[in-house]
Amino acid sequence: MPHPEPSGPDLNGVVADANAVGLSYVVIGGFSVMANGFVRATKDSDLLVPDGSDVDGAIQRFLDRIEATRLHDDKVLSETEIADAHHIRVRSRHGIVDIMRGGLPPLDYETVAAAAIEGEAGGEPARFAGLRSIVGFKRLADRPQDRRDLEELEAFHGELPKDEIPGLDT
C-alpha cells in the first residue's frame, strides 16, 4: 500500500500530547542529538519510555491522542499489540513517532532519565537524553547516521563519555 505524503516531525506536538496523557518519556534520537550540540534534520521523533506493563495504558492514551497508526500497515494498534511491542513506529498527526522501551543498563529508562537534560519544546517541559546516553545508543545502533552524529558530537564536546554496553563491550 503506498504511503501518503510524509509530514515533518512536530516534536512540540508530541511533547504536549505525551505530557497531557501522563506518559513518562525521554526524547532520544535526532532531537536529543540536537539538544546536545549537533543541529541537523531528522524525519521522526523518538521517545524512550519505561519498560513494563504499568506504562501500557499511557502509551495507548498517547497513541489515541496523536491519532497514530502503525507505519508499515496503517493499523490502529490494539492493547495486546502495544503490550507485546518493544518498539512501536507510527505515523501520526505529529509526523512519524518511534516509541522504544528501555533496554539493559545503562540504556534502561531509569538510567537515561536520571541523566537527561531538562528542557522544553514549544513551551512544554521535556527531557532530552544526555550525552552519555546518546553515545551509548549511537554506539549500539552503529548506522552511518549514528557514526556521523558521534563524529559531530565529538567535534562539539571533545572526547565523548563511554559506558560499557552489554552485548557490545562485554
Add this chain to the structure above:
Amino acid sequence: MAPGNEAEWARLNAEKREYHIRATRALSPSERVAQGQKLSQQGVRLLASMIRGGHAPSRAFWS
C-alpha cells in the same frame, strides 16, 4: 571544483564546522531543538516536493 584541491576543501569544511559549533554553543538545548525542528520540517517538505515532482523515489523518505 576539480581534483587536487583537497587541502583547500578540508580548510573550508573545517571553517564551516567551526562556525556551526560556535553558533550552536550560543544556543540553549531547547533553542537547538527548536532550530532543528524547523530544519527537519523544511527538509521533509522539500523531499516531499521532490518525490511529488518525480525527482526522487518515494522510498527516499521511508528509507
